Amino acid sequence: MRIGALARRTGVSARALRYYEEKGLLVPGRTSAGYRVYTEEHVETVRRIRILLAAGLNSDMVREILPCMVDDGEFLAPGCEDLIAAFEHERRRIETQIAELNDVRSALSGIISAGKALASR
Amino acid sequence: MRIGALARRTGVSARALRYYEEKGLLVPGRTSAGYRVYTEEHVETVRRIRILLAAGLNSDMVREILPCMVDDGEFLAPGCEDLIAAFEHERRRIETQIAELNDVRSALSGIISAGKALASR
DNA sequence: CTAAAGGTTCACGTCGGCGTGAAGGTCAAG
DNA sequence: CTTGACCTTCACGCCGACGTGAACCTTTAG
Numbered sequence: 001m002r003i004g005a006l007a008r009r010t011g012v013s014a015r016a017l018r019y020y021e022e023k024g025l026l027v028p029g030r031t032s033a034g035y036r037v038y039t040e041e042h043v044e045t046v047r048r049i050r051i052l053l054a055a056g057l058n059s060d061m062v063r064e065i066l067p068c069m070v071d072d073g074e075f076l077a078p079g080c081e082d083l084i085a086a087f088e089h090e091r092r093r094i095e096t097q098i099a100e101l102n103d104v105r106s107a108l109s110g111i112i113s114a115g116k117a118l119a120s121r
Numbered sequence: 122m123r124i125g126a127l128a129r130r131t132g133v134s135a136r137a138l139r140y141y142e143e144k145g146l147l148v149p150g151r152t153s154a155g156y157r158v159y160t161e162e163h164v165e166t167v168r169r170i171r172i173l174l175a176a177g178l179n180s181d182m183v184r185e186i187l188p189c190m191v192d193d194g195e196f197l198a199p200g201c202e203d204l205i206a207a208f209e210h211e212r213r214r215i216e217t218q219i220a221e222l223n224d225v226r227s228a229l230s231g232i233i234s235a236g237k238a239l240a241s242r
Numbered sequence: 243c244t245a246a247a248g249g250t251t252c253a254c255g256t257c258g259g260c261g262t263g264a265a266g267g268t269c270a271a272g
Numbered sequence: 273c274t275t276g277a278c279c280t281t282c283a284c285g286c287c288g289a290c291g292t293g294a295a296c297c298t299t300t301a302g
Binding site: 097 | 172173175176177178189190201202204205208209211212215216218221222223225226228229232233236237239
Binding site: 134136137139144152156179180 | 269
């Protein structure tokens with residue numbers, strides 16, 4: 001699979017895929033002509049990259065986490081033990097973020113229901 | 122209260138406060154010399170701005186929401202009815218974001234506990 | 243052979259929420 | 273009257289995850 005095909009399968013632009021490679025997140029093979037070659041595993045990796053980035057982790061963090069995400073996360077790849085502290089930090093960050101989002105969500109809900117009550121008078 | 126005092130009270134930089142004004146989020150009075158003058162209400166407004174921005178809303182959206190946040194959100198200011206659709210859209214966005222964050226959080230938890238199990242062998 | 247589709251590597255542009263000087267005006271205290 | 277804290281308005285810088293050409297090469301189809 002070459003870059004265009006992977007882009008279509010994942011919904012991620014080819015430019016983004018090249019960017020992921022530049023950042024060491026996604027390392028494809030190469031044909032003799034220099035074309036990038038991807039496997040099925042890369043599809044799953046891209047999915048994970050997207051999720052992690054969407055959660056606000058930067059690419060450095062994603063690069064460190066990815067090799068630790070073996071299958072369903074039951075196992076831990078070697079070298080990942082040292083990163084536990086960093087992961088806990090990220091988890092705290094995410095929990096804080098979730099709490100903030102919940103606040104705004106309920107504030108929005110308050111406004112919305114007040115608005116609908118007004119509209120139905 | 123002038124800008125430095127408000128900065129100290131809110132923990133937000135003076136630059137940020139000027140930026141909020143530029144974006145129409147926070148409109149202070151002015152002394153004859155041109156100094157910005159803030160009241161106690163502005164303190165609360167800044168708090169709300171920070172929360173909304175932290176939730177990923179952009180300044181345009183914050184500017185539209187702020188006047189709709191009367192007191193505890195029980196009432197709705199006039200003119201806010203038209204924005205309900207936009208607010209519902211933001212709420213959906215936030216709910217999606219929360220779900221994504223939860224996914225990453227549990228993934229991180231899986232890795233962390235796997236790592237700690239490994240460390241305690 | 244040729245055209246079209248897709249690939250390659252630079253390298254600069256974008257957007258949003260500010261940071262960071264620069265150059266100068268204001269005001270209360272000593 | 274001067275110092276120093278605080279304020280003002282420009283206006284450029286930054287970061288991160290890409291978008292967007294430009295100029296060129298590869299592969300497949302007719």
